[in-house]
Amino acid sequence: MVTFFERRDIDLAINHCVAAYPHADQESELNQIDFLRNRYPGHVVGWSSHECQDWTTSVNIAYAKGARTFERHIDIETEGAPVAKYSSLPHQIDIWFKTFQKAREMCGAPGTSRKAPLHKETAYLDSYIRGVYARRDLKAGQLLTEHDVYLAIPLQKGQVSTRELMLGEFGHRMLADCKQDEPLRIDVMDTPYAYNDQLKALIYQRGL
Secondary structure, three states: OHHHHHHOOOOOEEEEEOOOOOEOHHHOOOOHHHHHHHHOOOOEEEEEEOEOOOHHHHHHHHHHHOOOEEEEEEOOOEOOEOOOOOEEOHHHHHHHHHHHHHHHHHHOOOOOOOOOOOHHHHHHHHOOOOEEEEOOOEOOOOEOOOOOEEEEOOOOOOEOEOOOOOOOOOOOEEOOOEOOOOEOEHHHEEOHHHHOHHHHHHHHHOOO
């Protein structure tokens, strides 16, 4: 069937479905969503839901596994016609849909690429980065060694951190004097970061 649609360039979604109406939670086999995504990587995979006990947990799991289409039966109570066990009443489907929205919110961006970090993430982590400080008076032209610097919190704006510190034969050379206990800023050191405008701007923005 998938080949039939593919050859005619017709889009389709492939829903995992347990064809038992209704079925129990332990019969959901939600790992089949993984199987279908691996077998048909170019197609949308979904979840056709007919369980009768807990359909809010299953929609959470299904979305987290990558299901992107969802099907569920909705019914109302009428005289002489009982609601099927695999169906949801209107107020229940409202809870189900809100659960789906919460799952989508918490899963966030697609897992196909690295997410951009939140500003409050980087701000929090930056508050714990150790900045580079002069252990003694430093002179222009001096090649820094581990005996010339120490690391401490807080990191200040424009200051080189432990992330950028390079010592030894190919390490930093001072471009200007720096007094003892002063922060070593990006402008007083010969460092590759000083020649990258984007990185230099980030160094000036972070810290206190």
